[in-house]
Amino acid sequence: MGDAARRWAELQSGRGIPPEILAAAPASPWTHNPVDFTAPETPADTPSRDAALALLGDGGTVLDVGCGGGDATFALVGPLRAATGVDQQQDMLDLFTTGAAARGIAAGTVQGKWPDVASGVDGLHDVVVSHHVLHNVVDLPPFLDALTAGAARGVVVEMLPQHPMAWLDPLWERFHDLHRPPSATDADAVAVLAELGITPEVRRFVRERRHPHDPAWVTRRLCLPDERTPEVEAAMAGVPLRDPDAVTLTWTV
Numbered sequence: 001m002g003d004a005a006r007r008w009a010e011l012q013s014g015r016g017i018p019p020e021i022l023a024a025a026p027a028s029p030w031t032h033n034p035v036d037f038t039a040p041e042t043p044a045d046t047p048s049r050d051a052a053l054a055l056l057g058d059g060g061t062v063l064d065v066g067c068g069g070g071d072a073t074f075a076l077v078g079p080l081r082a083a084t085g086v087d088q089q090q091d092m093l094d095l096f097t098t099g100a101a102a103r104g105i106a107a108g109t110v111q112g113k114w115p116d117v118a119s120g121v122d123g124l125h126d127v128v129v130s131h132h133v134l135h136n137v138v139d140l141p142p143f144l145d146a147l148t149a150g151a152a153r154g155v156v157v158e159m160l161p162q163h164p165m166a167w168l169d170p171l172w173e174r175f176h177d178l179h180r181p182p183s184a185t186d187a188d189a190v191a192v193l194a195e196l197g198i199t200p201e202v203r204r205f206v207r208e209r210r211h212p213h214d215p216a217w218v219t220r221r222l223c224l225p226d227e228r229t230p231e232v233e234a235a236m237a238g239v240p241l242r243d244p245d246a247v248t249l250t251w252t253v
Contacts (some may be wrong), residue, residue, distance in 0.1 A: 004191035005141050009243070011188065012138045014181035015163060017223065021176055025223035034095045037068035043075030047203040047248040048158040052076055052127050055154045060126030063150050065114045066133035069095040072158070073129065074103060082106040084121055088113055105165070113144030124152040131158040140192045148198070154252040157200075160245070161186050167242045168221065174235055175222055186247040193249070200249040207246045 001009070014025040017029065031067035041046045043049060052062070052072070056079040064073045067085030069092060074080075083105055093109040110136035112122045114133075128151040147155045162183035172178040186202075193200055219226065 001141070002192070002195035004195050005139075008140050008184050008192055009013075009138050011139075011181060011184040013188040015165075015183065020093050021178070021223050026225045027131070028218050029221045029223050032068075032089065032092070034069060034089070035090045037071065037092060037101050038095065039071045043071075043077075043146045044208070046075075046158070046207070046246075047205050048072065048129070048131065048156055048246075049075045051154075051201070051203070051248055051250040052129055052156045053079065053128045055156070055250075061152065063121060063125035063128045064096075065128065065130040065147060065150075066136075067096050067109075068092050070099045072156075073133040073203055074105075075124040076104050076127075076143065078107065080105060082108075084110065084125065085108045086114055086117060086121065088157050089136070098237040099226065108139065115142050118146040119187065121150060125150060126153045127151060129157075130155075132160065132164065133157075134159045134189055135163045140189070141196060144193060144196060144198075146223055148196075148251070151253050154250060157189075158249055159186055159189065159249070161243065161247060164242070165221070167239060168218070170239055171218065171222055171232070171235055175224060175228075175232070179210045189249065195249070197217070199252050200251040203250070205246055205248070207244050 049133045053076060056076060059079045059081050061081055062073050062076060062083045064083060065086045067087050073083045085093055087093050090111055093111055097107055097109060109115050129146050132146060162185050166183045172180055215229050215236060219229045219232045
């Protein structure tokens with residue numbers, strides 16, 4: 001493991017939830033609600049979409065790793081011929097399948113954690129996309145290698161400059177006296193790619209600013225019981241909105 005990969009792993013590992021806090025949580029802080037991941041009818045015009053469309057050209061197939069409801073994939077309707085979605089949650093894959101059917105796109109799904117399930121994906125896809133997944137990965141080189149190996153033309157990754165939950169750090173300190181280490185950044189991801197012999201095109205852009213999740217969601221994420229939601233809501237008033245910046249990393253194969 002190279003120095004950049006080691007740094008990424010150490011920073012990511014340091015952002016885990018301590019076992020004693022997780023064991024006392026009344027509900028899992030990890031589960032996502034599929035409703036929050038429904039792909040919009042009109043896709044956002046972003047560098048990530050532009051990069052994937054450029055790779056697709058007149059037409060091609062897409063593999064979407066960490067697909068959720070298919071936001072990244074369904075932004076490519078037009079040249080998109082067929083798609084495969086990979087996700088750990090079956091309800092996300094169900095949403096992906098429903099969205100594909102509504103748009104007349106042939107789609108398959110693979111449930112599981114990438115890259116463990118990479119062998120379950122049939123053949124190469126012209127373009128591999130993976131949006132907002134890297135910050136959930138500790139051992140980054142195998143993840144990135146498998147993205148590259150699955151692409152016939154290129155890979156498009158979208159991520160935030162730092163961990164998407166870094167904005168919760170003041171609340172972890174407030175409610176658990178837990179001081180989180182700095183987040184890994186997009187620059188750290190680029191450094192890991194460099195160790196793999198990949199120099200991505202890096203494009204930065206501003207997403208539509210998204211407000212923090214509702215207090216009930218934040219309470220669950222902080223491993224606190226529901227009755228603490230009013231206290232969490234009051235504390236959230238002092239937490240800045242999340243940074244709206246995002247980053248697109250693109251490389252060809």
